[in-house]
Amino acid sequence: MPASTVCPPPATTPAQPLLAGWHDGFAALGPAFHTELRPTPLPAPYWVGTSADVGTLLGLPVGWPQRDDALQVFTGNVLLPGSRPLASVYSGHQFGVWAGQLGDGRAILLGETAGGQEVQLKGCGRTPYSRMGDGRAVLRSSIREFLCSEAMAALGVATTRALCITGSPQSVAREELETAAVVTRVAPSFIRFGHFEHFAARGQEAELRQLADYVIARYYPQCSGTSNPYAQLLQAVSERTAALLAHWQAVGFCHGVMNTDNMSILGLTIDYGPFQFLDAFDPGHICNHSDHLGRYAFNRQPGVAYWNLLCLAKALLPLIRDVEQAQAALDSYEPLFVEQFMARMRAKLGLRQARASDETLVDSLQQLLAKNRVDYTIFWRRLSRAVADGKDEPVRDLFADRAAFDAWLLQYKELLALDDKAIAADLMLKTNPCFVLRNHLAEQAIRAAKLGDLSVLQTLQRLLARPFDEHPGFEAYADFPPDWASSLSISCSS
Template sequence: MTFAFDNTYARLPDRFYARLAPIPVARPDMVKLNLSLASRLGLNPQALQSPEGLSVLAGNRIPEGAEPLAMAYAGHQFGNFVPQLGDGRAILLGEIVDPAGERFDIQLKGSGRTPFSRAGDGRAWLGPVLREYIVSEAMQAFGIPTTRSLAAVTTGEPVYRESALPGAVLTRVARSHVRVGTFEYFAARQDTEALKCLADYVIARHYPEARESERPYRALLDAVVVRQADLVAKWLGVGFIHGVMNTDNMSIVGETIDYGPCAFMDAYHPATVYSSIDYRGRYAYGNQPGIAQWNLAQLAQALLPLIAEDAESAREEAQAAIDAFGQRFERAYRECFRAKLGCMETHEDDADLLGSLLQAMAESGADFTNTFRALCDAVAGTDVPVRARPGAVALPDVWLRRWRARLAREEVSPVARAARMRNVNPAVIPRNHRVEEALDAAVEGDLEPLEALLDVLASPWDERPEMASYTRPPAPHEVVQQTFCGT
């Protein structure tokens, strides 16, 4: 039972965190262990499933070399600044270095109260823990940067929300748990020394190329802008809606983090919202690029004292970095959707072609995933109706003729084009009704729907007979109107 801990964050000044151990739980029991991830990290899956391993994953035992702590950070929540948030229900056990030499955080989520818990109980319940497990593993399969889930265990203790629910702990793996809100925490306190220490730490660990720049802190901001722009473009490509894009939920390394009330869109519309706490649609599907840029502006504001000594020069440089987001995002977005349409080259009218398609889909209520997957089939010939897949309603003939004319400008065989399209247009996503079905069953002790869902999501580009039901949009009585964060 060995973890190769090398804990760099714990070496930062004391005001960066609170040192404390997870609070032990009564009767831990394994629900799901991510065997492939354990092996990737150089951990022994058999040891993790032993009583000793279960004790570690539940927070009842501190493994050798761990230095458990709760990280301090602030954040803008739905646009309102909260000067102190922090890990209110999570403990960073430490960092491990995998056999390939890559460094990862190991965090227990739902491990009890911390000094940052405020009015919270510091616990998690099984539903949101498994939601994060399911969706983060799907994102990994899509090739989208994400935190991952190593294990989900139940605690044998109830958690009280609207009712008594089974408690659980998630072991989360991330390249970093530093957030935009971590920088805001020290900026709000005008603690320039800590701000510089944090920026230097992030550069050394995650952006070493910025160290070579004449302006390393501007280079850091530029690099984070690029990663976030690329990340959000990938989100939109699979119809993902984060649901709570607060600055404390934006990773400094460009990974998807803090899934909470996340969801995948069924019928396409840019104003789609699922999160029960997003009353005004701030984090709707189509708003996510603008929100990402807004969040990055808060990072730029925090970094001003480091970017340049002269305040005006610092503002100008920071503004230039934030202004660059739009161009970077548009390029990533167009590359993503150009590939989804089967276009191998760039043409000036591609943006209009995509816009016309999305408008038609929004007006008809077309299923986002199945419409794009149907286009993979339609590449083969004009006689294949795009409405052949459930929810992929008939697109206007004028658009289909225009699309085929666009594809004809490239010398690519239909078979090769369709194959490439199927590698960017998933056949299956974690549809909300399927996720809820798996969570409801797991709470009752039936893990078969969970295992079946994880199995099909592990190969989202493939189509197998047993996957057919997972590609179907929800029937009217199955539609999930809202998703919840679980706190």
């Protein structure tokens, strides 16, 4: 069993309950929406990583990572009283093609806490929706999901969360033999666009309406009582999705598998598979080795999100009953995306007031970044420091075409001079992270964990929890990626 300096071995289970109670929530929708079943146990589980913040969110007692009942529950070996574990059914489009019925093939929902958070185990065995899969997750992908969920939350990006990872020596066959792991995921809801597509494709209008009414009552009550609550629901989801995509694009995040079954009805980042934060800025970057046609390239993400919303609109049309109203519900997506994206880019530039020239300034900068293949995160951090310290050379050194960048910098400084420089620098340093979960950093944590060393994972988790701080002594984690990083291949296999 790997040693851990953060998660000590479980001690005797105290009398205090792990979780106070469960609400039925999604389970109350009935058997058309899910199948009740127990997780499949794993032998000899051990802690790989835990999130104190998510533990607090769930109201877990202090010291829960030292408890054997917590280890067993979050591995799927033991059920808590009142838990009604289930796997939900949904359908969806994958890489733009209708894939038919999908569903929770390796995820089981334990239930909803009294605080309104759903708790789900990913990798806890086969379900009726596994489609010939083994229902397991491997240590490699589980570490990536755990770290990125928490890193995105610290960046302020809307996301599902990750409470913990537990590992097991049980073998799992992928491209090679790996070991099993379980991620405990947390969100107000794991409902996806694909849940609606499932019932619409089958002509099950009663179930479609039941699902939509549940989502409106629980998560979008402002839509209730309007002239067309289902059109209002579509518009609300569209606007949350636009805001999410604007944040992805601003921070340089590539999702990699934007299938409709990976789109959250709450506008959360969900299902961390072959994701990546950009290294060198490349608008056409494809982070998923399985995406042979580049459907989910970085610069295509906003358009793909809109296409996915069109699929959701089609699914909701039997309830909306008016094509024009459905289209009108989507019309705010593009202008809101542009508005939100530009607001985030202005913050990255330290510009507090919107001006007509802003889009030109951002567009020309992105062209320079792409042409010079400038590291995206390092550029923004160095620019922030340049504004704070008045030293331009470190950021100028990133560009082969210095003359072109100097011309852009002159235009930028003219705008910056219209604002308070100290306030601009403070805004930039709180907006442009020093640390993101680069692929090579995740890979280093994975390689060490496979050898029983969890210290790299723990260091990364600590740095990513406060990504805007400098963390003296850990500068290497914010440096350029090594040459071997470009050879990393991240696919849908997990």
